[in-house]
Amino acid sequence: MPGFEKFGDEERRELQDVLDNGVLMRYGFDPMRNGHWKVQEFEAALCERLDAPYAHCVSSGTAAVWSALVCAGVGDGHEVIVPPFTFVASMEAILFAGAVPVFGEIDETLGLDPSRLAEVITPKTKAVMLVHMCGAMAQVDQIKEICDHHGLELIEDVAQAMGGSLNGTPLGRFGRFGCFSFDPVKTITSAEGGAIITHTEADYRLVDAFTDHGHDHLGADRGQDRHPIMGLNFRLSELHAAVGIAQLRKLDGFLEHQRAIRDILETTLAPLDHVSFRKLPDRAGDTATFFSFFLQDADMTQAAVTGLTDGGVDGCFYWYANNWHYYKSWDHFRDLKTPHPIPLQRLDQPMRYQNPSLPQSDDVMSRCISMLIKLSWSLEEAQERAEKMKVILSSLG
């Protein structure tokens, strides 16, 4: 990752089709299109690749998770369980939907720990927002069972794990809604964009209408169709979809290269007793956009980050101290800093997410380093990098 490292003639050709016709919108303008429906084509390709009956493209991954929450009926008075290690979009979506985020503990899969989920479920819990972080799967099969047992909606955020799977099932296919992002730094990119996959036509129609002002898209003419619900505009453009189509065709090649690099890193570092690797519920389904590993304690991990960075091993993230990905630095969410009052501000009780106690997650994240795996590295370069890392990390043991 990321997909922008591999732009080429394929993207250029797809884009040129759109520019030749001048139809930038995904709906309507039938006579001008010369058969080009890039967003529809992208959606069909996503259905095929993700083994999903329905896929609907939207303008971003954030739009995808927010729309999925709204379409799952999440709103005022509800709680949504979310991992404390995610991207800020999870929190934004839940809070702007008018619901209260409640953190569940994560484990060494870097996803929600199924054995710690029940303790944060309350009568107000409406949904679980499960996030597959850093390229690999959370224990989504077990989490789905718990959701079914408690009557909770499961929404999967697959923004960071496009193409990943668990025991052969593509990520995004377990929940009622599976959400994807094609933003500029994701595994495949359309510059901006996202998608939602669903199991039923009813959910697909709901998402399709909600993300285009409530249009039902059933009438022949955009001015004639009906508006069964209110909506907003989260449409993807034909230009974005054109880039997405070309990138999706390259996805499996990207994953193969990333996995080969991951294997080199793992094999080289395996002899170090004080280094352990992220737990993968299904190694074959890891997309390997990141190589995540653990040291023994927070001090050793910080020393490792400094050592790697100073030693010229770039792209190593210490998420524990990162304000985009870990709850500890999210003061603006804790203090509900929004330009307008949101329903939560009516609550007089301190919200459960404002002062969470998450010792297990803190322990996991304080020992974790994730290194970005770049598509542009050759396997020889990856091997050199692995040797360099081994020398630096050995000195800490």
Ligand SMILES: *Cc1c(COP(=O)(O)O)cnc(C)c1O
């Ligand atoms: C990138 C990302 C998003 C948001 O996607 P955008 O397309 O940037 O809006 C949501 N969730 C996770 C986990 C992400 O990494």
